[in-house]
Amino acid sequence: MAKKESTFTNMVLTLFLVTLIASTALALVYEVTKGPIAEAKRIKKMNAISEVVPEFDNDPGSEMKKLGLDKDTLYFYHARMGDELSGIAVESFTNLGFSGLVRIMVGFLPDGSIHDISVLEHAETPGLGDKIIKSKSFDKNTGLSWSSQFKGKNPEHFILKVKKDDGEVDAITAATITSRAFCDAVQRAYNGLLVLGSEADDDK
Amino acid sequence: MDQWKNFSKGFFKENAVFVLLLGLCPTLGVTTSAVNGLGMGLATTFVLLMSNIVVSLIKKFIPDKVRIPSYIVIIASFVTIVELVMQAYVPDLFAALGIFIPLIVVNCLVLGRAEAFASKNNVFTAAVDGLGMGLGFSMALTVLGAVREILGSGSIFGWKFLPGDGMIVFVLAPGAFLVLGYLIVIVNKINKKEA
Numbered sequence: 001m002a003k004k005e006s007t008f009t010n011m012v013l014t015l016f017l018v019t020l021i022a023s024t025a026l027a028l029v030y031e032v033t034k035g036p037i038a039e040a041k042r043i044k045k046m047n048a049i050s051e052v053v054p055e056f057d058n059d060p061g062s063e064m065k066k067l068g069l070d071k072d073t074l075y076f077y078h079a080r081m082g083d084e085l086s087g088i089a090v091e092s093f094t095n096l097g098f099s100g101l102v103r104i105m106v107g108f109l110p111d112g113s114i115h116d117i118s119v120l121e122h123a124e125t126p127g128l129g130d131k132i133i134k135s136k137s138f139d140k141n142t143g144l145s146w147s148s149q150f151k152g153k154n155p156e157h158f159i160l161k162v163k164k165d166d167g168e169v170d171a172i173t174a175a176t177i178t179s180r181a182f183c184d185a186v187q188r189a190y191n192g193l194l195v196l197g198s199e200a201d202d203d204k
Numbered sequence: 205m206d207q208w209k210n211f212s213k214g215f216f217k218e219n220a221v222f223v224l225l226l227g228l229c230p231t232l233g234v235t236t237s238a239v240n241g242l243g244m245g246l247a248t249t250f251v252l253l254m255s256n257i258v259v260s261l262i263k264k265f266i267p268d269k270v271r272i273p274s275y276i277v278i279i280a281s282f283v284t285i286v287e288l289v290m291q292a293y294v295p296d297l298f299a300a301l302g303i304f305i306p307l308i309v310v311n312c313l314v315l316g317r318a319e320a321f322a323s324k325n326n327v328f329t330a331a332v333d334g335l336g337m338g339l340g341f342s343m344a345l346t347v348l349g350a351v352r353e354i355l356g357s358g359s360i361f362g363w364k365f366l367p368g369d370g371m372i373v374f375v376l377a378p379g380a381f382l383v384l385g386y387l388i389v390i391v392n393k394i395n396k397k398e399a
Binding site: 004005006007010011014015017019022025029030033035036037040041044051126127 | 264265266267268269270273274277278280281284285288289292293295304369372375376
């Protein structure tokens with residue numbers, strides 16, 4: 001099979017054409033999928049927020065507030081039912097996980113107490129640290145998971161540390177580091193909420 | 205070229221994972237469950253099929269000295285297309301496969317078939333080869349993923365049939381190597397019998 005000669009011009013021309021056609025095709029696919037990708041991300045966010053705050057009828061994603069903290073950012077989503085504030089979902093994180101980054105969504109009620117928490121992202125050990133996820137630590141008999149112990153607690157007086165560190169949180173057996181990291185993330189969310197609250201008061 | 209033999213060799217005689225031992229990085233990393241293995245296998249099959257076709261179509265126009273860079277650009281483009289389409293239409297599978305989707309580009313199986321087969325055969329033969337090798341790869345990944353899921357999580361394709369935790373080691377890296385090793389033994393035994 002006679003191939004084209006590997007002259008300088010031929011090589012440059014071929015590579016140019018191949019990359020030109022490739023980039024055009026990619027640009028097209030990118031344009032076509034841009035909409036669906038953004039929509040998929042929006043739905044994922046809405047689901048994460050609905051999991052942790054009481055019923056709402058607005059679009060919390062469109063009212064997102066940011067707060068730069070510890071080289072990363074916290075995101076705040078206000079969920080409202082009509083004119084009333086149902087709750088505030090805070091996207092928080094910690095870098096102290098056993099395998100590094102853990103991202104959670106904490107739902108606070110307007111009085112500052114925790115309504116619910118869900119895990120967005122983690123790399124903790126399966127069977128141990130991953131019990132922070134509700135489905136992995138779900139007990140059929142009680143209907144509760146490990147993170148259920150945070151529900152209804154207000155970090156104003158509830159000490160967000162594991163019992164080993166003189167706190168009030170029951171750590172996961174054999175997963176103290178992950179449990180500590182989880183508390184760290186929840187505390188960060190609450191601290192951010194306080195800063196946001198005081199900023200809002202300053203604006204008034 | 206016997207096209208049936210061309211197509212079926214990818215399943216047992218020349219299975220990418222169990223015989224050729226190519227593309228083991230995604231094989232071991234992604235197969236924590238059957239559906240992950242299947243998803244990855246199908247994504248790779250798409251890339252294999254399309255890149256084999258394109259490489260075979262333009263083989264006469266590419267100067268020898270720049271064939272590898274050209275093949276890689278073609279392969280990478282199809283992988284990016286798969287990535288964008290998955291992100292848009294199956295975001296949960298996309299999140300589960302994570303970084304292994306872009307790694308399809310460096311899957312030795314894809315570049316290997318382009319260089320060793322597609323650049324030396326006509327379009328139809330190359331397409332059949334791509335499809336056969338890709339589906340054989342998918343079968344291997346699905347079987348590996350299923351075994352690891354059954355032993356490690358007590359479920360199959362997400363349907364949990366055993367309560368509680370399984371043998372966690374099978375969901376982690378060492379388990380992947382163990383199961384793969386035994387599957388290679390089984391496939392080699394099957395191939396020997398047929399020979």
